[in-house]
Amino acid sequence: MRTTKAIAYIRVSTAQQENTAHSLVSQREKIQAYASLYDLDIVDYVIETSSAKNLNREGLNIALNKIKSGEVSAIIVTKLDRLTRSVADLGLLINEYFTDHELLSVSEHIDTRSAGGRLILNILTSVSQWEREAIGERTSAVKQSMKANGLYCGGSVPYGQILINGQLVTNLQERSIINRAKALKSEGNSLRTIATMFSQEGLKTRKDTDFSHVLVSRMFSNI
Helix, strand or coil, X not given: CCCEEEEEEEECCCHHHHCHHHCHHHHHHHHHHHHHHCCEEEEEEXXXXXXXXXXXXXXXXXXXXXXXXXXXXXXXXXXXXXXXXXXXXXXXXXXXXXXXXXXXXXXXXXXXXXXXXXXXXXXXXXXXXXHHHHHHHHXXXXXXXXXXXXXXXXXXXXXXXXXECCEEXXXXXXXXXXXXXXXXXXXXXXXXXXXXXXXXCCCCCCCCCXXXXXXXXXXXXXX
């Protein structure tokens, strides 16, 4: 395997700096040992202390720009989560940078200079994507079941209901206002007209403000 010029990307949060497994020194030592085994010429070390919540990081941008300029042809990290924790962001990096350049991860034994390394990266990405979608499906199913059983699923309590002991029950006062809105709408009144009529009748929102046509419209989504 040819010698590859690489930039080492080392990221650590303030809380992790005391953790030997993720410390700056530990990551540097692992990368140096890996480089000596796999014909890597580390031309620079980029140290990052920002969170991996997105790709808008100064150190990461420096590393990616060195790849884009051709100064190096690979980025090496001790673990993929040092680069990103997001499946979507990893996919973006692969598509924009690591199709023609290399990504190397010490812990996961990923080396995209080889077909096997590219296969492992694709599998890890696919598994992570599946896991995220599966969690989303389970969460959605639980919320639908809770909603069907009148349980509170979080967020704003719908107009016309009130939360009591974790369950949504009818708010009779708000329900009467919804019924009034339905009746006025059935008579051909516009949402703006209904809102104006509510104000004239002294009806107020939960926040003790006048109804707008937007708030009147939202009532019908809760019927």
